[in-house]
Amino acid sequence: MSTSRIRVTMVILDILDVLMSTPPDDPAWGLKLCEQTGHGSGTIYPALDRLLQAKWIEDRWEDPPPADRPRRRYYAITADGRAAYQGVVAARAARRTAWSSRALRAEGAA
């Protein structure tokens, strides 16, 4: 089964938004994604799993593992994910532009 395409929901877009703006020295992990997107853990982790299967993001474990707390799983966006995200954002912008132009034309005709 090809997994390069997934259904892009608002949760997926929110996660990709955060990952696109995450600096490499402070990578995103589960709790950070939950807090920055405002979604709960029951929504974020299945969405992360779908993104991982689609290879839009990649994960790595904290290395070396700290002694005083459990190790974290960091996520970063891949080149495929970046391209897909830009495509989705461009498509949304085009839809909004088309909608607004249609609305303007309708107002002008009225």
Next chain:
Amino acid sequence: MTTRRPSQRLLAAIWADQMAGHHADGAVAPPTYDYTWVNQVPFAYAGSVATSGTADTPDIPDAPSTPGKEDATYRDTVPDLLVPVGDVLVPVGEEQDTVQVTDDEAVQKKEHGHQRRRVRVRRYHRRPARGTVLSPARMTRIAVSIVGQKRSEVGDEWRSHLFGEPGRGLSRRDQVRAARGFLWSAVRFRLQDAADLAWRPVDAVLGSRTLFNLFVWGPVFVVLLAIVRHDGRYGLVADDQDPLALGLFLYAAIKVGRRYRRIKLPKHKPRRARE
């Protein structure tokens, strides 16, 4: 001393009370019970405040707030048999010295130095909060066990989530919410794995030319054989639409399935040139 759960103690107390009622004056009406909820079992609890405990009448410590977390002191000092006095339970042998007073009265009696043993009624009108039944860590362990071996690494991830940032940990409420999310995620992961497992044979048919031909031509061939056996060779001419319709249906089903599952067949390999 054998340790009994509150529900067992309650049953023992009721039994002891009934037995005492048989030996006592029959004119005395049995007491009415007003059992409240303590740690999810109906249990009216009496704590000693007016006098300090002695060897015969040990103090009853506060009931533990978390089920299953009874400490050794609590287990060792709670008597095995309690009898109801009013709407509280007191140790056997102390019922004659026990009267029910309110909190304010108990404090008042203590201030005035009464020697008679008093008890303060502690009421637990509210059931424990829903989040305290299963701790977040326990819910996370359950979620990890639901996920299974295939995704066992999420255990570390979820534990680090519960831990939070160093010096800025999650509140208890946030931990409970996160743990519930883990449970929901685990169920979704498990359902996803089950669905993938169910799709596996279908994907095998959709992604293989050999299995595709077998899936389409096999039933058609069986139908042709049945027609020949039943109607003879001339039946093939009369019923030719049946195997044709079956073959077209299976072919269309395969095409739709491939589109739905986004499966593309591998390209044909070029045949070797004959030497």
